[in-house]
Amino acid sequence: MVLKMRDTQTEVKHRILSDYLGAWAGIITSGLARQAAAITARGIPFRCRLMYVDGFAHKGRYAGDTAEVLRKGAPNTPTWGSPILGIQALDRVKEHALKTYGLAVETVAVLSEIEAENFQDLKESLELAGLDGRLVFDLPQSLADGQIVAIHGDFLKHLDAVVRLAQDRYTFSFFLLDPYGPTGIPYQAVSRVISLQRTDVMINFPYLALHRSLGVLAHTEEMPADRATLANYDEMFGTQRWRDVIHRTKGDASLDKVSDKVEVELAKYYLERLQAADPELAVKHIKLQFHDRDRTIFYLYLTTHDPNGALTLNKVLSEAELTQFVLKWDYQQAKWLHDAQNVGQDFQQDLLFGLSDEKPPESHKPREVDISAHAMDIWRTFRGQTRKVRQVYTSLANSDLFPSDVTKALSHLKKHKLADYKDTKMDTSIFFKKEGG
Numbered sequence: 001m002v003l004k005m006r007d008t009q010t011e012v013k014h015r016i017l018s019d020y021l022g023a024w025a026g027i028i029t030s031g032l033a034r035q036a037a038a039i040t041a042r043g044i045p046f047r048c049r050l051m052y053v054d055g056f057a058h059k060g061r062y063a064g065d066t067a068e069v070l071r072k073g074a075p076n077t078p079t080w081g082s083p084i085l086g087i088q089a090l091d092r093v094k095e096h097a098l099k100t101y102g103l104a105v106e107t108v109a110v111l112s113e114i115e116a117e118n119f120q121d122l123k124e125s126l127e128l129a130g131l132d133g134r135l136v137f138d139l140p141q142s143l144a145d146g147q148i149v150a151i152h153g154d155f156l157k158h159l160d161a162v163v164r165l166a167q168d169r170y171t172f173s174f175f176l177l178d179p180y181g182p183t184g185i186p187y188q189a190v191s192r193v194i195s196l197q198r199t200d201v202m203i204n205f206p207y208l209a210l211h212r213s214l215g216v217l218a219h220t221e222e223m224p225a226d227r228a229t230l231a232n233y234d235e236m237f238g239t240q241r242w243r244d245v246i247h248r249t250k251g252d253a254s255l256d257k258v259s260d261k262v263e264v265e266l267a268k269y270y271l272e273r274l275q276a277a278d279p280e281l282a283v284k285h286i287k288l289q290f291h292d293r294d295r296t297i298f299y300l301y302l303t304t305h306d307p308n309g310a311l312t313l314n315k316v317l318s319e320a321e322l323t324q325f326v327l328k329w330d331y332q333q334a335k336w337l338h339d340a341q342n343v344g345q346d347f348q349q350d351l352l353f354g355l356s357d358e359k360p361p362e363s364h365k366p367r368e369v370d371i372s373a374h375a376m377d378i379w380r381t382f383r384g385q386t387r388k389v390r391q392v393y394t395s396l397a398n399s400d401l402f403p404s405d406v407t408k409a410l411s412h413l414k415k416h417k418l419a420d421y422k423d424t425k426m427d428t429s430i431f432f433k434k435e436g437g
């Protein structure tokens with residue numbers, strides 16, 4: 001079996017996955033805790049199930065992180081891939097919900113992988129992670145608590161059955177749609193998944209492959225291969241209009257000259273397409289680059305119907321930007337050291353000269369948020385009204401604020417006697433006064 005090393009962009013993707021899955025499930029379970037107590041007090045059994053779906057699972061593990069392997073060789077412990085990370089994240093939440101709220105949450109997972117060798121390795125990874133006792137290989141009508149369904153086959157062919165599981169009224173699901181290489185996922189499939197209620201989704205938009213195909217649009221005569229490439233992207237965007245986005249952005253300039261601008265516009269357009277699937281959806285995205293260049297490989301898009309989830313995503317993605325910066329820097333340091341150790345003495349000095357200081361340089365300006373300005377915006381939106389905290393979050397779902405910013409803004413309004421509330425739990429009411437004082 002050949003395991004790949006985990007590159008920096010995959011490591012960042014995995015951090016986002018683990019961090020957001022933990023936060024997402026935490027939002028659901030803390031939100032349900034009160035409801036559960038009221039329901040069980042009336043003698044009615046309470047049910048809640050969290051489902052992780054990894055449609056394009058791959059092998060479940062990597063040979064180690066690139067920088068780590070350069071420094072110390074392959075590690076002895078496995079570097080898990082998304083299927084194992086997803087299951088582990090939900091298992092942690094299950095334990096936390098029971099301990100903190102006495103809430104019994106069911107967790108289940110559905111994984112699929114099309115390549116036979118990858119699927120065999122995936123099964124071994126699940127065994128190594130101690131999860132094989134929970135495995136089944138056929139998609140049942142309903143899932144028992146803890147079950148992991150591993151499907152060897154095309155995810156898109158099983159989509160109907162998986163969607164049915166996600167539609168169960170007790171189920172909250174998280175889908176990772178992470179295909180490989182030039183073929184994105186057809187829009188028709190993506191839009192079905194993101195429109196599901198109680199479902200959050202992370203989608204890989206393989207930009208590099210699209211970027212490399214852009215020249216096809218400039219050909220005066222389309223070859224059959226060109227037509228196939230264009231048709232693939234028509235399917236991914238669910239329309240041919242993406243072609244117009246390029247022509248409009250490019251104008252008379254050559255593609256090379258305006259490639260950054262074209263990238264920004266195409267990434268924005270894909271976001272609009274996802275948004276078009278469901279107006280209630282908040283959509284966020286981040287671009288992930290090569291470990292040694294400022295060049296985009298893919299974008300991750302995350303969708304949620306939950307306004308708290310939307311602002312939590314802002315925080316997770318902002319931290320991921322920083323992680324990406326630090327990991328790229330760390331990789332470059334490890335590479336320099338590795339190269340220096342593998343060349344003759346004469347060159348060592350030259351290479352070590354390129355090595356930078358111990359700590360990564362400042363990556364971003366510290367985040368600056370004008371809390372009082374945001375507080376006043378919230379007040380102007382709701383003055384004279386009584387609204388739930390959740391409604392305030394909903395009004396801000398497309399902003400780049402973090403949940404803690406909203407808490408601070410509300411507390412600012414309370415301090416200035418422009419709002420009155422007991423706490424900032426999602427179902428608490430806030431009275432926004434007409435005037436201050």
Ligand SMILES: C[S@@+](CC[C@H](N)C(=O)[O-])C[C@H]1O[C@@H](n2cnc3c(N)ncnc32)[C@H](O)[C@@H]1O
Pocket residue numbers: 010055056057058059060080081082083112113114115118153154155156178179180181
């Ligand atoms: C980018 S890799 C996934 C990596 C994995 N999500 C991780 O982060 O560890 C994509 C995988 O999807 C598999 N794949 C591609 N098309 C598929 C399909 N239609 N159904 C299921 N698996 C597919 C490929 O064989 C490959 O192993």
